[in-house]
Amino acid sequence: MKIYLIAIGSKMPSWVTEGFTEYQKRLPESFALELVELPMEKRSQGTSVDKLKQKEGELILKALPKRCLVIALDEHGREYTSVDLASELEKWASMGSDVALIVGGPDGLSDAVKQRADRLWSLSKLTLPHPLVRVVLAETIYRAYSIAQHLPYHRA
Numbered sequence: 283m284k285i286y287l288i289a290i291g292s293k294m295p296s297w298v299t300e301g302f303t304e305y306q307k308r309l310p311e312s313f314a315l316e317l318v319e320l321p322m323e324k325r326s327q328g329t330s331v332d333k334l335k336q337k338e339g340e341l342i343l344k345a346l347p348k349r350c351l352v353i354a355l356d357e358h359g360r361e362y363t364s365v366d367l368a369s370e371l372e373k374w375a376s377m378g379s380d381v382a383l384i385v386g387g388p389d390g391l392s393d394a395v396k397q398r399a400d401r402l403w404s405l406s407k408l409t410l411p412h413p414l415v416r417v418v419l420a421e422t423i424y425r426a427y428s429i430a431q432h433l434p435y436h437r438a
Contacts, residue, residue, distance in 0.1 A: 284314045284380045287419060288345050290338050290387035291412060292319040298413040305420035313375070313427050315420060318345055322387050331389045339392025342384055350380040352399045354391055355415065359402030364436060367422065368429035385415050 306315045320341045323334045346352060351374060362370060374381050383403075384395060396402065405418060428435035 283312065283375045283378075284316060284347075285374075285423060286316050286318055286347060286350070286380065286382045287385065287416065288318045288320065288342055288382055289385040289412070289416060290320050290342070291322045294413050294416070298416055301417035302420045305417075305424040308424050309427060313371075313423075315423055317416070320345060325388075334387070335389050335392040336394070338387050339395045342386070342391075342395050343398060346382050346398075347380050350382045351377060351401075352382050352384065353401045353403050354384045354396055354399035355386070355405060355419075356391060356396060356399075356402040357404055357407075357409075359404040361404050361406070364422070364425050365429060365438070367426040371423070371426040372430050383419060385412060385419070388412060 302317065306317070309315050320338070323329075323337050325334065384391065384399065386392075386395070405415065405422070410418065425436050427433075
């Protein structure tokens with residue numbers, strides 16, 4: 283199974299790239315985590331937020347791999363404990379398809395992307411900056427993997 287993190291935005295600070303890469307390289311090839319960065323629409327005064335989200339949504343939908351489970355990160359999604367996510371990760375792997383985790387731009391996801399998503403996932407009730415979400419997601423996926431594989435990383 284390959285897990286794609288499809289995210290709006292590029293040119294992240296070095297700490298984001300380093301943090302993401304650290305957890306990405308800890309995962310085995312059978313649970314590979316691949317980052318797909320999509321350009322963020324230019325924000326300017328007078329530009330409609332809905333139009334920005336729609337354009338970014340179109341990019342996201344085009345970037346989705348064929349036949350994958352699509353999980354959109356959204357504040358109204360389901361929250362998981364680390365142990366629950368480990369169980370979910372095992373379910374995803376047993377489905378035999380890849381997984382796409384979607385992180386929108388600063389204004390969120392378009393309705394079209396949310397409707398296309400098979401599931402909505404909320405990392406937290408807190409609002410997190412999008413660069414930080416990449417690192418948190420990579421660590422969270424690694425932690426869930428380590429729990430599922432009974433590795434000593436997670437301490438309950």
